[in-house]
Amino acid sequence: QITLKESGPTLVKPTQTLTLTCTFSGFSLSTSGVGVGWIRQPPGKALEWLALIYWDDDKRYSPSLKTRLTITKDTSKNQVVLTMTNMDPVDTGTYYCARSAPVRGTPGGYMDVWGKGTTVTVSS
């Protein structure tokens, strides 16, 4: 069974750096084609893809947020960490991590399993 779980602070102050951890089980981030990504959702709004790290350590970021994001992986711990700098109240929302499924050893291009999400509020 594949599971992912997000963890991190529920409240951060403006200008601070947010660090979120995705801990997963049931698959390996060493497997060809696999990725783990982050997606967020402001209250009442649409999903926004943030970043994704692939099995080969290739890292991809949303063009609009790339200067603020860093994604890393610890394969031995089955964890992926996302940092977002210079947090602002508009960054308030639910942050999800999800697996990008492999298809015959290459990225399948879809998120097949999601964590339940973690809520982050940015406020002084």
Added chain:
Amino acid sequence: EIVLAQSPGTLSLSPGERATLSCRASQSVSSSFLAWYQQKPGQAPRLLIYGASSRATGIPDRFSGSGSGTDFTLTISRLEPEDFAVYYCQHYGGSPPRIFTFGPGTKVDIK
């Protein structure tokens, strides 16, 4: 950069009716990399369709996807009470640039 537009923004239907949701890409995309998700209030999104027309594991056959090029459709043949939710399409830009894009969503609510 690919932009996805979804229409309508809200679809008001009754149980048993057919729902047709549209996703339009700003330029032609590979159907291999077009997916649909369902999200209910307070829940994480759930994968419904990948590769434009393949149902994910456990998804009922009343859900179907179709389309190619710039125009894609998610059809729910007969709405069940649990199908009232928000639906998102998503595109993946194959290598490179290997990035994901979500559409703004269509809400299907009870008429």
